[in-house]
Structure formats: structure tokens, C-alpha cells
Amino acid sequence: MVELECVRGDDNVYNLSVVRNNAAVNISGAKLWFTAKHDQDDPDTLAVIKLNSVDNPGQISLVDQVHGLASITLKPADTVLLEETALWYDVQMKESTGRVTTIVSGILKITKDVTASVA
DSSP states (O other), X not given: OXXXXXXXXXXXXXXXXXXXXXXEOOOTTOEEEEEEESSTTSOGGGOSEEEETTTOTTTEEEEETTTTEEEEEEOHHXXXXXXXXXXXXXXXXXXXXXXXXXXXXXXXXXXXXXXXXXX
């Protein structure tokens, strides 16, 4: 499990390296999902944050497909209304072969922002 920290209302970027058996996985043609929930047993429809690389290509980017590099960006709108909390998250990948793998999972810690005005 990997703990991620996220400041509410900020742009938060997380870089991923997809590795299997100590070698980079070619993620060409793959689809990635980022899902964050209050309870792991909640259905995906109740997810607090749900993104995928097809519907949200600006937020889940396959940066270097051959070398298995991807990036996830949480935009301010994804977190600005959240209270300080901890969410369960994971990143799943479905390869072009149909193979499904959980790349990383853990706790996404949402912390309050201190500065409220950036104008």
C-alpha cells in the first residue's frame, strides 16, 4: 500500500511506473482507472473521485507507453469540496490483451489548504 497526499483544491500530480517482474510494462493500448472511495466496498458509482485514461485523457496520461510511464493529475475541482479525510484508492490497468492488473493501491490523504484566495 502506498499513501498519497493531496492538498484540497490544488493541482496534485502523481507519476507511475508500471513494472512487472522488475521490467517496465509496455502500456500501449492500455486503459487506466484511478478510483478513490470512502469505503473499499462502495460500488464505483459512489466513488468520490473516478477517472480513466479514455474519458479523462488530460488527467490520466500515458506519458511513455513503451517504458510504462503514466501520470495522474487531480484537478482542483476533484477535491475542493472535500473535507479533510482519508480515502481508499487504487489504479487499475486493462492491457490490450485483456489482462487486468492493480498497479498501486492505498490511502489518499486529503489535507486542508491554508490559503483560500489565490486571486
